[in-house]
Amino acid sequence: MASAGVSKDRSPNERPRGPQGTASGPDRPERRRAFVARALTKVYGKGEVAVHALRGVDLELFEGELAVLLGPSGSGKSTLVNIMGGLDLPTAGQVFFHDLELTAFDERALTAYRRENVGFVFQFYNLVPSLTARENVALITDIARDPIAPEEALALVGLAERLDHFPAELSGGEQQRVAVARAIAKRPEVLLCDEPTGALDSKTGVLVLEAIERVNRELGTTTAMITHNAAIAEMADRVISLADGRIAGVRENATKSPARALAW
Amino acid sequence: MRALNRKLLRDLWKIKTQVLAIAVVVGCGVAILVMALGTRRSLEETQAAYYERYHFAEVFAHVKRAPEYLAERIARIPGVKWAETRVVADVTLDVPGMAEPATGRLVSIPEHRRPALNDILLRRGRAIAPDRPDEVLVDETFAEAHGFRPGDHFFAMINDKKRKLRIVGIALSPEYIYAVGPGALVPDKRRFGVMWIGRAALASAFDLEGAFNDISLSVLPAASKAEIIERLDDLLDPYGNTGAYDRADQVSHAYLSGEMDQLVATARVAPPIFLGVAAFLLHIVVTRLVATERQQIGLLKSFGYGNAAVGWHYLKVVLIVAGLGVVLGFAGGAYLGRLLTQLYADLFRFPFLHYRLSFDVFALAALVTLAAAVLGTINAVWRAARLPPAEAMVPAPPAVYRRTAVERLEPRGLVGQPTRMILRHIVRWPLRAAMTTLGISLGVAILVSTLFFFDAVEHLIQIYFHHGQRQDVTVSFTEPSAERVVHEVGRLPGVLAVEPFRAVAVRLRHGPRSERVAITGLEADAALQRALDARLRPAAIPPDGLVLSTKLAELLAAAPGDVLTVEVLEGRRPLRRIPVAALVEEYIGTPAYMDRQALNRLMREGPVVSGAHLLVDARQDEALYRRLKDTPVVAGVALQTVALRTFRETMAETMNIMMSFYVVFGGLIAMGVMYNSARIALSEHGRELATLRVLGFTRFEALYVLLGELGVLTLLALPLGCLIGYGIAWFFAWSFDTDLFRIPLVIEMSTYGGAVLVVLVAGALSALVVRRRVDRLDLVAVLKTRE
Numbered sequence A: 001m002a003s004a005g006v007s008k009d010r011s012p013n014e015r016p017r018g019p020q021g022t023a024s025g026p027d028r029p030e031r032r033r034a035f036v037a038r039a040l041t042k043v044y045g046k047g048e049v050a051v052h053a054l055r056g057v058d059l060e061l062f063e064g065e066l067a068v069l070l071g072p073s074g075s076g077k078s079t080l081v082n083i084m085g086g087l088d089l090p091t092a093g094q095v096f097f098h099d100l101e102l103t104a105f106d107e108r109a110l111t112a113y114r115r116e117n118v119g120f121v122f123q124f125y126n127l128v129p130s131l132t133a134r135e136n137v138a139l140i141t142d143i144a145r146d147p148i149a150p151e152e153a154l155a156l157v158g159l160a161e162r163l164d165h166f167p168a169e170l171s172g173g174e175q176q177r178v179a180v181a182r183a184i185a186k187r188p189e190v191l192l193c194d195e196p197t198g199a200l201d202s203k204t205g206v207l208v209l210e211a212i213e214r215v216n217r218e219l220g221t222t223t224a225m226i227t228h229n230a231a232i233a234e235m236a237d238r239v240i241s242l243a244d245g246r247i248a249g250v251r252e253n254a255t256k257s258p259a260r261a262l263a264w
Numbered sequence B: 001m002r003a004l005n006r007k008l009l010r011d012l013w014k015i016k017t018q019v020l021a022i023a024v025v026v027g028c029g030v031a032i033l034v035m036a037l038g039t040r041r042s043l044e045e046t047q048a049a050y051y052e053r054y055h056f057a058e059v060f061a062h063v064k065r066a067p068e069y070l071a072e073r074i075a076r077i078p079g080v081k082w083a084e085t086r087v088v089a090d091v092t093l094d095v096p097g098m099a100e101p102a103t104g105r106l107v108s109i110p111e112h113r114r115p116a117l118n119d120i121l122l123r124r125g126r127a128i129a130p131d132r133p134d135e136v137l138v139d140e141t142f143a144e145a146h147g148f149r150p151g152d153h154f155f156a157m158i159n160d161k162k163r164k165l166r167i168v169g170i171a172l173s174p175e176y177i178y179a180v181g182p183g184a185l186v187p188d189k190r191r192f193g194v195m196w197i198g199r200a201a202l203a204s205a206f207d208l209e210g211a212f213n214d215i216s217l218s219v220l221p222a223a224s225k226a227e228i229i230e231r232l233d234d235l236l237d238p239y240g241n242t243g244a245y246d247r248a249d250q251v252s253h254a255y256l257s258g259e260m261d262q263l264v265a266t267a268r269v270a271p272p273i274f275l276g277v278a279a280f281l282l283h284i285v286v287t288r289l290v291a292t293e294r295q296q297i298g299l300l301k302s303f304g305y306g307n308a309a310v311g312w313h314y315l316k317v318v319l320i321v322a323g324l325g326v327v328l329g330f331a332g333g334a335y336l337g338r339l340l341t342q343l344y345a346d347l348f349r350f351p352f353l354h355y356r357l358s359f360d361v362f363a364l365a366a367l368v369t370l371a372a373a374v375l376g377t378i379n380a381v382w383r384a385a386r387l388p389p390a391e392a393m394v395p396a397p398p399a400v401y402r403r404t405a406v407e408r409l410e411p412r413g414l415v416g417q418p419t420r421m422i423l424r425h426i427v428r429w430p431l432r433a434a435m436t437t438l439g440i441s442l443g444v445a446i447l448v449s450t451l452f453f454f455d456a457v458e459h460l461i462q463i464y465f466h467h468g469q470r471q472d473v474t475v476s477f478t479e480p481s482a483e484r485v486v487h488e489v490g491r492l493p494g495v496l497a498v499e500p501f502r503a504v505a506v507r508l509r510h511g512p513r514s515e516r517v518a519i520t521g522l523e524a525d526a527a528l529q530r531a532l533d534a535r536l537r538p539a540a541i542p543p544d545g546l547v548l549s550t551k552l553a554e555l556l557a558a559a560p561g562d563v564l565t566v567e568v569l570e571g572r573r574p575l576r577r578i579p580v581a582a583l584v585e586e587y588i589g590t591p592a593y594m595d596r597q598a599l600n601r602l603m604r605e606g607p608v609v610s611g612a613h614l615l616v617d618a619r620q621d622e623a624l625y626r627r628l629k630d631t632p633v634v635a636g637v638a639l640q641t642v643a644l645r646t647f648r649e650t651m652a653e654t655m656n657i658m659m660s661f662y663v664v665f666g667g668l669i670a671m672g673v674m675y676n677s678a679r680i681a682l683s684e685h686g687r688e689l690a691t692l693r694v695l696g697f698t699r700f701e702a703l704y705v706l707l708g709e710l711g712v713l714t715l716l717a718l719p720l721g722c723l724i725g726y727g728i729a730w731f732f733a734w735s736f737d738t739d740l741f742r743i744p745l746v747i748e749m750s751t752y753g754g755a756v757l758v759v760l761v762a763g764a765l766s767a768l769v770v771r772r773r774v775d776r777l778d779l780v781a782v783l784k785t786r787e
């Protein structure tokens, strides 16, 4: 089922188009950049009713890091992550994933990019109600190149016991962990999470965060997680703050606290 | 406008294509109902007015020659209102500018008064003058076919003498609304004409002065026609009576009634299918609407709207969609009705025929439609009305899915997840899946049962023209003639082969049943006209015994081995008991066959024949026709190739237009079902599809999940539809089964194929429309909202 398009092992010989050396975060040449965004703007609507969701964002994400995007409602977090995930295109500016310029992709290439490289976790789980936990994961592993077995992925998020349950038979937290398992089962290079705990209570949320943390640690998946819960930011390598469509600041956590230790 | 009504209109506008699709299905049903019943009404009323105004007779009889004074005794039969005698004769015509001979039916009219029965309507010209024996009135269609005007003339072979006849007027008669010539299957405007001529002139030409050979009666309303017919037969039998019959058996009337019955059969079959399917579609749309608006319903109720108000709100949706369909159906039905009436005006010779918009037909159609729509949706509306507000405000619990039975057999991993989703959707709503399948299959069925008519006609042609009657020309003689005459005919130019036949009018009795038919005596080695068995093989005519067509056997409740009483109605009128030897399959008329020599023996006559079938060299047609027109013994000439051409033309004219509408309707019903289920699936699974797209599934893969279910149901529907189509075709064949003709229940593979193809195309079109929506799914929006 794998379609031609973007793949992680495709472009070493291509002319490097990435803007090497340009970065807005602390410059650490030994770390390789997974994402580079330059002068991103996103405007919804036209004229009087135009909404500037992003007003010139420059950003980098490093391979293997766990970055948390923090910011008030409407600050443009989802917009930014959606653009990185290939769900949306900016009005202006460029986004590079390694050497590939996502902003130059067409619809088909973006689909292939999502399929091969990105794992998504959303606030509202978005499981397929007619498929069991195992089958929801298999939905992805069936079309991925080098997937983890669905059972293994579910074990990773602590759901080895609930393989054959339908979404209607799982709690919100369990559903969200299935979503995490589904997102990481294809061994994506990036995991993008938009308020994964937004619909969950603190205790259940921690279980989900533990799952994400474990994936980031054990599989080395570059992870960007949106939250407007400052407590969650403690588990990040870096915390990127957005405000009013701009990067308001980047802070590096000297010591990450494990997800288990978080509470809000 | 109240806010709630505005919401209603906006909601409908959002699903406008679905609304239109359902309205179109409703419209098809209403249109067919309005067309069929309205046209029937127009025919019926026109017929009744015409019959009454021009005193169409109710009982008919033909004799060889009966003295005029018998008429008085006939008029005194209790129950008879009026008796009118005539001289009627079929003659061969020589029409200027036409090579082939035509047949004219000369009907006498009184010189000094209007006919008391079977009066004629003078359309142009003037009535015939009493002292001019060569003046005739010609029926309008024949005149139009030849461009005749008053003042023109043509020739007729009247009793061995060629006579010139001048046309003084153009006329119409209720007796010949459907004017089909002797031995013909359909009217041939050019080759068969009715003409009216003075009684004295015609009587003297045929030596029938002071006598008649045709009598018609009108009867008193309370009288028993059967009794009158019996008495009439008693009086006429000594004079070569071929058997009196009721108006119901009068050819023109029978065809017209048959046509009207077909309209009723159409109205019985098609509209219920369309309205049933439309009701189902409305049901799924309203159910879906209620599901998506669940929280809004809760909100409305929390504001203080009552159950009735909520129920009425959704009922209005139903009424608006059905109402739109009714309006479309009225317009379409009136249009089709007008079209069909025009076809009939051409086929039938009415003085006027207009499609009348009758209020009660429209009212009936509207009522039936709205009732079907409300009945189909009342359950969904009721559930919406009764939804408790607190429950409604909470989002509906997610649908609970099960594993399908098929999967339990399947080793894990064989079926991909998308396919699994498809199977589970079907199993989750099995009733809806079944109804959708049924809906699509009804589309197939309508197509099959429509296209079936083409197969049936083709089969009929094959049997009748290519297997049964293989002659080019049939010549019938004025009198039973010696075989010598056949040899003379055989020597006419271009004749390659000649085969005589004997035809004798008889009444067959079996127990209490009796039928008036002609027995055709065939040569033992007949090669041109043959009786065929069910497998189209020529059936051997046994040296003794009767061979009956299956329909005749059915009418007489007779089977091979039964002995029938044969009452010959001509010549010395012998009475004999003859066994039924075999049955043959025939679709036209109710023929009976015997060996020609056996028939001669039955008649206690020598080796005489009634006519001959000829195989001719087409290159010498003109010479042959010229000779036939001038040959005195020839009473009539039937041309098989012309008959076949006319038959095809008539069928094409009357069938093609209507059938193409039905084909479109069948496609529309299939498309209505498929488009709606695709849209409902999109509405129900749109969020899942968007999720799949976000996860990196291609548009095609998403479309597969969306339309796979429909695809599976369509595949199931195709064979089912073919089966139902066969059933409907059977019903049509059964309900059009008359003494005059029957429809062979033959459906070719190509018909099934065509029906399947049309439905697949309709499905592809629906898929295309839905595909555009899948392409435009807003991925980001889905992520933001909870369902």
Ligand SMILES: Nc1ncnc2c1ncn2[C@@H]1O[C@H](COP(=O)(O)OP(=O)(O)OP(=O)(O)O)[C@@H](O)[C@H]1O
Residues within 6 Å of the ligand: A044, A045, A051, A052, A053, A071, A072, A073, A074, A075, A076, A077, A078, A079, A080, A228
């Ligand atoms: N499709 C859209 N049309 C118009 N405006 C939009 C659209 N999507 C987002 N916006 C606007 O863009 C801005 C940024 O939206 P975005 O969803 O990125 O915010 P966010 O930081 O994710 O907020 P939240 O924390 O509430 O999810 C908001 O002002 C929002 O109203």
Ligand SMILES: [Mg+2]
Residues within 6 Å of the ligand: A077, A078, A079, A194
């Ligand atoms: Mg957001």
